[in-house]
Amino acid sequence: xxxxxxxxxxxxxxxxxxxxxxxxxxxxxxxxxxxxxxxxxxxxxxxxxxxxxxxxxxxxxxxxxxxxxxxxxxxxxxxxxxxxxxxxxxxxxxxxxxxxxxxxxxxxxxxxxxxxxxxxxxxxxxxxxxxxxxxxxxxxxxxxxxxxxxxxxxxxxxxxxxxxxxxxxxxxxxxxxxxxxxxxxxxxxxxxxxxxxxxxxxxxxxxxxxxxxxxxxxxxxxxxxxxxxxxxxxxxxxxxxxxxxxxxxxxxxxxxxxxxxxxxxxxxxxxxxxxxxxxxxxxxxxxxxxxxxxxxxxxxxxxxxxxxxxxxxxxxxxxxxxxxxxxxxxxxxxxxxxxxxxxxxxxxxxxxxxxxxxxxxxxxxxxxxxxxxxxxxxxxxxxxxxxxxxxxxxxxxxxxxxxxxxxxxxxxxxxxxxxxxxxxxxxxxxxxxxxxxxxxxxxxxxxxxxxxxxxxxxx
Ligand SMILES: NC(=O)c1ccc[n+]([C@@H]2O[C@H](COP(=O)([O-])OP(=O)(O)OC[C@H]3O[C@@H](n4cnc5c(N)ncnc54)[C@H](O)[C@@H]3O)[C@@H](O)[C@H]2O)c1
Numbered sequence: 001x002x003x004x005x006x007x008x009x010x011x012x013x014x015x016x017x018x019x020x021x022x023x024x025x026x027x028x029x030x031x032x033x034x035x036x037x038x039x040x041x042x043x044x045x046x047x048x049x050x051x052x053x054x055x056x057x058x059x060x061x062x063x064x065x066x067x068x069x070x071x072x073x074x075x076x077x078x079x080x081x082x083x084x085x086x087x088x089x090x091x092x093x094x095x096x097x098x099x100x101x102x103x104x105x106x107x108x109x110x111x112x113x114x115x116x117x118x119x120x121x122x123x124x125x126x127x128x129x130x131x132x133x134x135x136x137x138x139x140x141x142x143x144x145x146x147x148x149x150x151x152x153x154x155x156x157x158x159x160x161x162x163x164x165x166x167x168x169x170x171x172x173x174x175x176x177x178x179x180x181x182x183x184x185x186x187x188x189x190x191x192x193x194x195x196x197x198x199x200x201x202x203x204x205x206x207x208x209x210x211x212x213x214x215x216x217x218x219x220x221x222x223x224x225x226x227x228x229x230x231x232x233x234x235x236x237x238x239x240x241x242x243x244x245x246x247x248x249x250x251x252x253x254x255x256x257x258x259x260x261x262x263x264x265x266x267x268x269x270x271x272x273x274x275x276x277x278x279x280x281x282x283x284x285x286x287x288x289x290x291x292x293x294x295x296x297x298x299x300x301x302x303x304x305x306x307x308x309x310x311x312x313x314x315x316x317x318x319x320x321x322x323x324x325x326x327x328x329x330x331x332x333x334x335x336x337x338x339x340x341x342x343x344x345x346x347x348x349x350x351x352x353x354x355x356x357x358x359x360x361x362x363x364x365x366x367x368x369x370x371x372x373x374x375x376x377x378x379x380x381x382x383x384x385x386x387x388x389x390x391x392x393x394x395x396x397x398x399x400x401x402x403x404x405x406x407x408x409x410x411x412x413x414x415x416x417x418x419x420x421x422x423x424x425x426x427x428x429x430x431x432x433x434x435x436x437x438x439x440x441x442x443x444x445x446x447x448x449x450x451x452x453x454x455x456x457x458x459x
Pocket of ligand 1: 011012013014015016017036037038039042075091092093094111112114115132133134135163164165166167273274
């Protein structure tokens with residue numbers, strides 16, 4: 001039987017749209033996949049050897065499919081592809097609103113709505129419109145009302161197919177997902193999309209639900225993940241004052257099969273474009289339905305994360321600040337700026353808050369990261385008092401204190417016996433990810449403060 005979906009368009013060539021469509025094209029060589037974006041520079045990068053995002057394994061997948069059944073185009077060229085498409089994914093950004101009703105909490109659906117208008121203007125015949133972006137529950141109602149403006153004879157089905165990939169492991173997550181979720185109102189379009197994923201995902205992992213459950217499940221999944229981070233981070237503070245070790249506590253707690261061992265690593269805090277935004281969206285939705293206690297419960301996950309970042313920055317400052325609390329003439333090495341390893345993404349990275357707090361007290365920062373560009377660093381924390389270092393050694397030279405903010409594997413292998421000589425005497429390494437070689441650091445005579453480990457670990 002001829003598959004129902006032969007031609008796909010994805011609007012939005014970002015961290016989700018690009019990798020997701022590359023994997024679909026790779027796994028389904030007979031399906032024609034077009035990714036379109038209004039950002040022409042991003043499209044040019046997708047068509048070059050310097051892809052706009054860094055993800056392990058992405059370049060190989062793109063190079064297999066691009067020019068065969070995968071293409072990246074600008075918006076003008078994209079219109080004809082939408083007209084011919086059987087299915088159009090919406091994979092644009094849904095950031096927190098910065099103005100108007102719900103500012104600071106609600107998701108900004110203006111990019112989604114403009115996609116819906118674009119689809120309504122160009123679609124022909126019947127098209128399946130698929131929400132790939134993370135949306136507030138009942139967002140499909142808004143998309144439907146815009147699509148209703150399409151011309152006579154143009155019809156749509158709407159599906160919610162939220163993406164669960166994690167940056168840094170996007171290709172692995174797309175090729176072997178824990179589950180694929182498809183929410184819809186009629187079985188036929190759900191089946192049509194499920195058929196695509198079943199080409200490489202075991203059938204029992206392709207789940208289907210109602211539209212509203214699918215939209216809400218994505219927000220709830222991210223809220224639960226963020227909640228685990230804030231839970232263990234709250235315990236990290238308690239460990240520090242009691243002399244307990246958060247890694248020991250987490251490993252004991254995680255052996256309970258009802259709790260499980262994953263996502264129990266204490267850290268400087270969670271970051272990335274999704275956790276905070278999706279928590280705030282959940283909080284706003286709860287508030288708008290009058291569920292004040294529900295909103296307050298999830299707000300605490302956000303607040304704890306903010307507190308953890310500030311607490312970490314203040315611990316760096318405490319031993320080196322002047323009596324007045326100033327960090328003037330103090331140089332602090334920042335190892336890692338990305339919000340996690342194996343990505344160049346700096347959206348909501350904890351490094352932003354930590355660095356800004358130190359800069360506000362007059363510190364000079366020497367920032368190193370393996371994948372983040374100097375421009376990205378400058379766009380988040382400016383250039384005043386900020387030096388971008390091209391190696392960990394260059395960042396560490398002459399530093400009064402060190403903050404490890406990203407868990408890049410190479411930072412775990414730093415040779416502290418050699419590096420101790422280039423740091424200022426008495427410098428303390430503040431490990432925000434608990435990855436450095438603690439024994440080597442102590443043996444080299446340097447101080448170490450690890451998240452969630454009591455005073456006994458500080459020289
Ligand atoms: N980044 C993640 O790890 C991740 C994981 C799961 C889900 N999500 C969700 O996926 C969605 C996309 O996230 P992302 O990280 O890929 O965002 P992104 O900012 O990297 O990419 C979005 C792209 O959409 C483009 N765009 C915006 N409006 C457009 C329009 N009208 N027409 C054409 N292009 C348009 C932008 O230019 C941008 O390139 C968000 O809702 C996010 O919450 C993200």
